[in-house]
Amino acid sequence: MLTQSVDTLAAVAAVDLVKVYGSGDTAVRALDGVTVGFARAQFTAIMGPSGSGKSTLMHCLAGLDTATSGQALLGGTDLTKQSDKVLTKVRRERIGFVFQAFNLLPQLTAAQNITLPLELSGRKPDAHLYAHLTETLGIVGRLDHRPGELSGGQQQRVALARALMSRPEVVFADEPTGNLDSRSGAEVLLFLRNSVRELGQTIVMVTHDPGAAAYADRVVLLADGRVAGELDRPDIASVTDALQSLAVAR
Numbered sequence: 202m203l204t205q206s207v208d209t210l211a212a213v214a215a216v217d218l219v220k221v222y223g224s225g226d227t228a229v230r231a232l233d234g235v236t237v238g239f240a241r242a243q244f245t246a247i248m249g250p251s252g253s254g255k256s257t258l259m260h261c262l263a264g265l266d267t268a269t270s271g272q273a274l275l276g277g278t279d280l281t282k283q284s285d286k287v288l289t290k291v292r293r294e295r296i297g298f299v300f301q302a303f304n305l306l307p308q309l310t311a312a313q314n315i316t317l318p319l320e321l322s323g324r325k326p327d328a329h330l331y332a333h334l335t336e337t338l339g340i341v342g343r344l345d346h347r348p349g350e351l352s353g354g355q356q357q358r359v360a361l362a363r364a365l366m367s368r369p370e371v372v373f374a375d376e377p378t379g380n381l382d383s384r385s386g387a388e389v390l391l392f393l394r395n396s397v398r399e400l401g402q403t404i405v406m407v408t409h410d411p412g413a414a415a416y417a418d419r420v421v422l423l424a425d426g427r428v429a430g431e432l433d434r435p436d437i438a439s440v441t442d443a444l445q446s447l448a449v450a451r
């Protein structure tokens with residue numbers, strides 16, 4: 202039974218999603234019936250106290266973890282019903298990932314890292330998009346370098362180009378500025394925001410940082426594995442207030 206309605210046009214949605222880790226006395230209900238939609242061409246931040254289920258929700262929606270019950274919808278596909286083989290293909294072809302730790306392959310150049318997911322799925326990189334992304338991200342002069350020869354900010358910009366090259370239905374960003382100084386972090390967030398405006402990209406980002414969340418169009422708040430509220434057009438003050446109210450209510 203649905204506890205809330207969900208936008209059926211959403212790029213990504215959770216419907217009454219439950220995730221229980223372990224069993225018996227040690228079972229942890231990381232997601233306790235989450236129903237939420239993430240609209241197309243919108244930048245949404247997921248926030249909440251530590252342990253509230255942010256990473257679990259993102260992992261279930263990205264087909265990186267299996268839910269206990271409920272639906273994890275990407276477009277019309279319920280990821281909870283797919284085989285591992287299909288999930289691998291979905292992650293490669295329909296989802297872009299940006300992680301706190303960049304997760305580039307150290308033995309490949311920046312250029313090779315950017316095009317690898319497309320090559321693995323047998324698709325030819327779009328030369329215009331490649332030029333647009335590498336120019337906008339300011340990494341044209343770094344494309345022959347390996348990740349170990351790049352700064353953290355440059356590595357994350359390579360990861361951003363890789364995430365967007367396949368024109369994914371959604372980009373999931375997990376604390377994308379967590380390892381960056383404030384200037385590099387702001388560049389990453391501005392790029393994410395502009396990719397929503399200019400390319401119609403859908404972005405879902407987990408963050409602890411109200412400053413990062415203020416770049417988003419919307420904030421979804423989690424607490425104890427449930428949706429605890431949301432904010433449209435967030436700013437640093439409204440996000441900070443909402444997080445403080447959650448902490449007080451617990």
Ligand SMILES: Nc1ncnc2c1ncn2[C@@H]1O[C@H](COP(=O)(O)OP(=O)(O)OP(=O)(O)O)[C@@H](O)[C@H]1O
Pocket residue numbers: 222223229230231249250251252253254255256257258
């Ligand atoms: N593999 C696992 N096995 C057992 N429990 C887990 C596992 N992964 C997460 N949990 C538990 O599930 C709950 C939600 O964890 P999750 O990592 O999703 O929270 P979070 O909001 O992302 O936290 P943080 O902000 O600290 O990263 C926590 O109580 C956590 O301890």
